[in-house]
Amino acid sequence: MFLIIPFRPHSRVCRCGPASEQMAVSARGLYFVVTLFLGSFFGSIFMLGPVLPLMFLSPAWYRWITDRIVATWLTLPVSLLELVFGVKVVITGDGFIPGERSVIIMNHRTRLDWMFLWCCLLRYSYLRLEKICLKAALKAVPGFGWAMQVACFVFIQRRWVEDKKHMENMLDYFCDIREPLQLLLFPEGTDLTENTRQRSDAFAAQNGLPKFEYVLHPRTTGFTFIVDRLRKGDNLDAVHDITVAYPKNIPQTERHLILGLFPREIHFHVRRYSVTSLPSSSSDLESWCRDRWAEKETRLHDFYSAQPRGFDREGVARVPPCKTELRVALIKAASLLYWSSFIALCFTGLWLWPPFRLYFVLMVGVFVAQQKLIGGLELLELSCHRYWKSMATDEKMK
Numbered sequence: 001m002f003l004i005i006p007f008r009p010h011s012r013v014c015r016c017g018p019a020s021e022q023m024a025v026s027a028r029g030l031y032f033v034v035t036l037f038l039g040s041f042f043g044s045i046f047m048l049g050p051v052l053p054l055m056f057l058s059p060a061w062y063r064w065i066t067d068r069i070v071a072t073w074l075t076l077p078v079s080l081l082e083l084v085f086g087v088k089v090v091i092t093g094d095g096f097i098p099g100e101r102s103v104i105i106m107n108h109r110t111r112l113d114w115m116f117l118w119c120c121l122l123r124y125s126y127l128r129l130e131k132i133c134l135k136a137a138l139k140a141v142p143g144f145g146w147a148m149q150v151a152c153f154v155f156i157q158r159r160w161v162e163d164k165k166h167m168e169n170m171l172d173y174f175c176d177i178r179e180p181l182q183l184l185l186f187p188e189g190t191d192l193t194e195n196t197r198q199r200s201d202a203f204a205a206q207n208g209l210p211k212f213e214y215v216l217h218p219r220t221t222g223f224t225f226i227v228d229r230l231r232k233g234d235n236l237d238a239v240h241d242i243t244v245a246y247p248k249n250i251p252q253t254e255r256h257l258i259l260g261l262f263p264r265e266i267h268f269h270v271r272r273y274s275v276t277s278l279p280s281s282s283s284d285l286e287s288w289c290r291d292r293w294a295e296k297e298t299r300l301h302d303f304y305s306a307q308p309r310g311f312d313r314e315g316v317a318r319v320p321p322c323k324t325e326l327r328v329a330l331i332k333a334a335s336l337l338y339w340s341s342f343i344a345l346c347f348t349g350l351w352l353w354p355p356f357r358l359y360f361v362l363m364v365g366v367f368v369a370q371q372k373l374i375g376g377l378e379l380l381e382l383s384c385h386r387y388w389k390s391m392a393t394d395e396k397m398k
Helices: 019-051 059-084 113-124 136-140 144-150 160-177 194-207 221-232 254-258 282-305 325-352 354-373 377-397
Strands: 088-093 102-106 130-135 154-156 182-185 238-245 265-274
Touching: 019 059, 019 144, 019 254, 019 325, 019 354, 059 113, 059 144, 059 160, 059 325, 059 377, 088 113, 102 113, 102 221, 113 130, 113 182, 113 238, 113 265, 113 325, 130 136, 136 144, 136 154, 144 377, 154 160, 160 221, 160 377, 182 221, 221 282, 238 282, 265 282, 325 354
Parallel strands: 088 265, 102 182, 102 238, 130 154, 130 182
Antiparallel strands: 238 265
């Protein structure tokens, strides 16, 4: 069970201490970022790399296996945040029904909200189900980007003419293989800053909408398309509307993590909407999404103005998590032990064993080359699926 912890009022702008203290927290931040990078980098090569050939034989089985491998890494940020840096997580609202297929929409307070959400999903869902809609430039990042390609995240160019067809192909693929997913989408399109708030205010003025302080006005085209497509493919059970807030220390970018400016608490408020309760038309669904964002504005205003700060005064979720706190603690401890040992063993193998180094160089070449030639492993996976689907169709027609 999660409790809301009282605390003193604070400024929304993070302030650092003396130079010596800044250096200390910077070392902690570097440890966090470097550990995540090395885990994703070596994990892509030595854990995901050997599974890549299975993609050509059975994309569905490849997806089943790689989702579970990637999920083991997703527990690492949770372990570091909560065990090493003492971040408190408070979850209130409806919770999740474990294993259900859903679209998750969330306000984009910082560029790091997607990673912090794993603290919630570890307790209330299964990390192997999550996919994220995110900008395509991230797929080229070594380690992180490679793992996201293998995980079949939905990369977008932020140009709807191009994104619509790609998104259609990705969603149809998930529907075809019947692998459940929980797709995280940020309808605001970007994180909340002074510049993005000004653009949101200008949009509001042009369209006769109220100005928001705590959220940006959502872009509804992608959301309605995703919901309609998954609903038509019978691969959607609910929409989870999550509001996230940070009462102490708001790390806006990756740079803040490197400086060691971690949030002291992360609050998630979950609202679950069954697919049967959603509007059927796209225009009504757009209005529904805008209404949720108006609710978020009110909810966040109340959150930041209340003492103690919290979404629900009881501080508990109405649906219990699918894992006990003891189980979560064991998962976090095992993850930290496993990934620390794994990284150390990878360095040892590269130092002592020539075949290990040869495989390492080969796989780095594979990841870099396929990115240039194909554009991403998720695109290759779609091509393999289309091939086997056409073969199955031909067999039926004979």
